[in-house]
Amino acid sequence: MSMIGSLLGRRTVLEYEILFDDKDLVSVNTNSPTTPIKLEYCKLCFLYLSKIIYNFGGKSATGSTVLLEAIRKIGMKGIKPNVDCFKLADLDDVIKYSTKLGEIITKLSGTFYAWNNGNRTIDTKFPLNTTEQQTVYGCLALLQFAIDENKNNEENLKFIGRVISQISFMYLRFDGSNINDVIGIPNAVFKELEDKQTT
Numbered sequence: 649m650s651m652i653g654s655l656l657g658r659r660t661v662l663e664y665e666i667l668f669d670d671k672d673l674v675s676v677n678t679n680s681p682t683t684p685i686k687l688e689y690c691k692l693c694f695l696y697l698s699k700i701i702y703n704f705g706g707k708s709a710t711g712s713t714v715l716l717e718a719i720r721k722i723g724m725k726g727i728k729p730n731v732d733c734f735k736l737a738d739l740d741d742v743i744k745y746s747t748k749l750g751e752i753i754t755k756l757s758g759t760f761y762a763w764n765n766g767n768r769t770i771d772t773k774f775p776l777n778t779t780e781q782q783t784v785y786g787c788l789a790l791l792q793f794a795i796d797e798n799k800n801n802e803e804n805l806k807f808i809g810r811v812i813s814q815i816s817f818m819y820l821r822f823d824g825s826n827i828n829d830v831i832g833i834p835n836a837v838f839k840e841l842e843d844k845q846t847t
Contacts, residue, residue: 657764661688666756666786669749672742674785676793686801688768689794690808692760694815694834695770697787698824703772704780706825711780715787716819722791723812729799733792734785743785745792754778756786767835810841 662680669675678689697715704711718737725736734740758772774783791808798804814837822829 658761658769659763661760661762661768662692663759664692664757664790666789667749667752668754668782668785669751670753671750673744673746673749674789675745675747675749676789678793686794686797687804687807688760688762689790689797690804690811691768691834691838692770693787693790693794694811694837695760695768695830696758696772696790697815698830698834699770699772700783700787701819701824702827702830703783706823707819708823711784712824715784716816718784718788719791719812720816722788723809723816727795727805727809727812729795729805731792731795733788733795737788739785739788745789754782756782766839767831768838769831807841807845811837814841 660681661684662678664679665677667675667677678684697719700715701707701709701712706712707716718739721738722731722733722736725731732740732745734743734745754775754777756772756774756778758770761769761771763769794808795805798808815834818833818837822833824833
């Protein structure tokens, strides 16, 4: 963690990579200075989602509508331990998630942060050859990774399902094209759901 980040109350939760190979497979790797709480993988996914929707120019952009519809389909069909997100989103004929990849052709990466006020933020790094489709598939890969990491915790899987539902609702109310939406939308959802868990 940088000295400036430390002074501002920011710490690195993890660094992530979304890897695409030459066989239409995608996977996720993470590296963390400490063992993160597994629900952080869920938060990573939805911070990434809000950042991508912002990058696309808001929820009405083609890439955003594809992504939000895919997330909605997954949520409607239920979050279970052995769920296949790409199949539920009707995208498994185009790309599949796998922990075993061939030759890597594209890598999306970034860093996921926690702040003293409880908020989460994200940095993203996309190579110039990244396609719009890959950024969408990257979000589904992060969701698949989060589910796989939490597959033995029923309460965490329920939390992921509730986040999907609430995120979908938030994007009915907000456009996602404002820079404040990148942090504001997902963190508001996390806080609301976590507050409900403690009451």
